[in-house]
Amino acid sequence: MADKFLIIGGGIAGLMTGIALQQAGFSVEIFEQAVEVKRVGAGITVAPNGMAALEKLGLAEQVKAMGNVSSKGIAIVDEAGKPITKLADEKLAFPIYAIHRADLQAILLGSLEVGTLKLGRKCSNLTQDDSGIVLKMEDGSEISGDYAIVADGIHSVARDSIFGKQPLRYAGYTCWRGIAKTWPKDADQKLFTETWGTKGRIGIVPLANQETYWFAVAAASENSIVHQTYELSHLVRRFESYHKPIQEVLEATNPDKIISGDIFDLEPMKNFAKGRVVLIGDAAHAMTPNLGQGGSQAMEDAIILRNWLKKKR
Template identity: 40%
Template sequence: EYEGHGDGVLVTTADGRQRQADLLVGADGINSRVRASMLNDGDPRYAGYYCWRGVASGDAGLPAGWAAEYWGDGLRFGGCTIDGDRTYWFAVQTGPPGGATVDAGTTNRLRALYSDFAPEVRRLLEATDPRAIIGGDIADRDPVAEWSRGRVTLLGDAAHAMTPNLGQGACQAIEDALVLGDQLAGVDAAGVAAALSEYQRIRIPRANKTVRMARRVGNVARMENRVGVAVRDGVLRATPSSMLRSQLTSAWKLPY
């Protein structure tokens, strides 16, 4: 919990200790306590799909620099090479929360779910230590118009939790840190509130745009209905790849 006042912020941690500070940056993730104290805007929004992730070891027969994503009916699989020996993968399924359980049968379950996907999907699943597979629900938060108040601000998922469809959650957190650092450089205690206000002015439009875009991509990708999937796949096939690429790469061009 925190209590802001004119000269600083008094922070109380879960073990009851108190710290006085010039500013507080809530970088405490999607279930941020600092955000709850500041905005009181409830729980994250379940996106309608859950996800398993793993890292395959050894040669999965994929070319160097391989990165791909495969979309089916309510199922998605994707990944990319990390280095010569390791390949990161994710497997997404549409459904009610809590579906991405992990136990001794997870590899077999995933093999069955993705049995009609590309052959590299099965190879990646087989090359993954089942004990290292993790699973969880996918959630985000609605964009907000402010995330700084006085001497308190938010950063990363605490400020703008997004679905992972663009691979941008951590990237946006790093951008927050870059801009926040710039705004605080050389500022004394009296200038903190103005610096935090400028930080959110610069960052909120881009972060919120990314939250919305990630949500839209997820809504298209999660489709289960066969007619909807057929229309989606037809539209995607007809869309020039240069257009898709330019939309995606806009996320990677820094405006700062």
């Protein structure tokens, strides 16, 4: 009988790997704790390495069609909007795309065989021996397989079951993200910007369909109550001295849909594999979002793992 690969976590890493392994003819099931697929999340930029991975699975065209391309590059500017530096797209193999996370998720879900993703299945422990692996689920059930692919994110329970508790590092700043229902007036939709100033950093990333993804970052102590209770009006005031169209974008955001949280990364691990278990995505190498690489490296993991498994078959 074919080896059975059980993937824990249905985020970018888990879904991409599920697709990659299915396309290569492996038997895969994905266990995701969320009970339903909802249109949540903000935007995400997909870097050239992520686009290359998507292309290998035949998905890059869908991301291009549903996303927006930074054909004018990514500009780092100061509070007044004056250029500090620019990431030049012409030097990259692919330009950087931006897409609503829900649209990326829909593309990935649509590429999996029906029934692969099991919702409402939270893994609370993972064990292995010479004959296989066992997922212990929160509802008390157990699921056996041949190999486990751990993709349950930075706080991975499955990883810690096998590798021991892994330390996270607080990055020293907190972050807010949102989607504005507008494209800023008089701004170039093909230029993504990040503004650096004394009140913090703020990124403006036009998406498709007249929406704009923004993120704001401020230095803060971990779990700062002041910042946890921030509302949109606080952000509008905080960045009021920053250049146009930052105010316009913030004000066009539904205040109830803002996502916020302190930023952590994972202390680098020496190994991503042990016995029948392999870590991918944020469970393996969660990083700070400054380079917009976490999701793209999760996509790369899927291709690298698939290629390695194909060679070993």
